[in-house]
Amino acid sequence: MRRIDPRLLAIAGAVFISVSAILFRLSGVSSGTAAFFRCALALPVLAPLALWERRRAGPRRRGAVDVAAGLLLGADLVLWGASIERVGAGIATVLVNVQVVVVPLLALAVFGERPSRPFALAVPVMLGGVALAGGVAEHGTGTDPAAGIAFGVGAGVAYAGYLFLTRVAGREQERRAQPVLLSTCGAGAMAVVIGAPWQGVDLAPGWAALGWLAALAVTGQVCGWMLIGAALPRLRAEEGGTLLLLQPVLAVAFGAAVLAERPGISQVAGCALVLAAVRMAGRPRAATALHHARFGVDGGR
Numbered sequence: 480m481r482r483i484d485p486r487l488l489a490i491a492g493a494v495f496i497s498v499s500a501i502l503f504r505l506s507g508v509s510s511g512t513a514a515f516f517r518c519a520l521a522l523p524v525l526a527p528l529a530l531w532e533r534r535r536a537g538p539r540r541r542g543a544v545d546v547a548a549g550l551l552l553g554a555d556l557v558l559w560g561a562s563i564e565r566v567g568a569g570i571a572t573v574l575v576n577v578q579v580v581v582v583p584l585l586a587l588a589v590f591g592e593r594p595s596r597p598f599a600l601a602v603p604v605m606l607g608g609v610a611l612a613g614g615v616a617e618h619g620t621g622t623d624p625a626a627g628i629a630f631g632v633g634a635g636v637a638y639a640g641y642l643f644l645t646r647v648a649g650r651e652q653e654r655r656a657q658p659v660l661l662s663t664c665g666a667g668a669m670a671v672v673i674g675a676p677w678q679g680v681d682l683a684p685g686w687a688a689l690g691w692l693a694a695l696a697v698t699g700q701v702c703g704w705m706l707i708g709a710a711l712p713r714l715r716a717e718e719g720g721t722l723l724l725l726q727p728v729l730a731v732a733f734g735a736a737v738l739a740e741r742p743g744i745s746q747v748a749g750c751a752l753v754l755a756a757v758r759m760a761g762r763p764r765a766a767t768a769l770h771h772a773r774f775g776v777d778g779g780r
Contacts, residue, residue: 485713489722492706497729499699506691510560511674518667520696528656539657541648548644549665551637558634566627573610574631579720581639586716598717604756611749649712
């Protein structure tokens with residue numbers, strides 16, 4: 480994957496994770512159950528890949544960071560589901576995407592990586608577009624707005640931590656399956672620790688639900704995060720987070736195609752705003768080359 484432009488890898492990963500919400504809805508299970516099976520059913524796919532990778536390239540370094548990232552991902556999955564139940568999918572989608580601000584701030588604090596001016600100007604447009612794409616204009620505030628907002632922000636911070644640690648752990652390493660395997664184990668464990676006592680984890684959801692959850696595991700947990708994990712270490716923090724904002728736009732498109740959902744005018748406008756903001760946040764090639772030279776990042780060219 481080193482020869483592929485990391486932006487294309489991030490976009491491909493966003494395509495895979497964008498179908499997660501659809502598969503979750505089709506499964507008809509609780510968010511705790513979905514989070515657990517999303518991880519558990521991914522392990523039989525990831526384990527052989529990780530074993531082959533270990534034999535070819537040696538053991539994984541920074542495994543503890545991968546597990547820590549997975550714990551944050553598990554918390555994100557459960558908290559996001561709780562936020563949706565209390566404040567609605569639209570607002571929950573906006574809140575979880577505070578990652579687009581948190582990840583660059585973490586990169587600034589840890590590595591001194593300053594966000595670009597175009598990115599700073601694009602952030603309000605991004606969040607506004609995500610809000611509209613998520614259907615905020617068409618829905619109410621939910622049953623428990625205060626708790627929903629708290630859970631949504633918590634999910635967004637946990638998601639940002641996962642993306643940041645994935646980016647850090649992947650630097651100067653070619654291994655892709657091993658880190659996703661370790662983070663998936665961590666996410667599954669956290670889903671049980673948080674989800675079981677809070678929302679319950681149904682270990683026998685039925686064959687139909689298991690089929691949808693298996694599809695969720697392969698697309699969202701295996702394909703999506705292996706692609707994103709390969710892309711993030713080779714992108715600036717702001718670039719990776721911005722490209723992942725394509726996920727809610729793609730989710731609207733897939734919802735229309737698969738579930739026959741009809742997005743409203745404001746949702747279509749929100750999708751257009753997100754796409755415009757992603758374009759606005761793009762930086763000139765010269766700035767990208769300067770960053771790569773300074774931080775030793777391979778741009779995939």
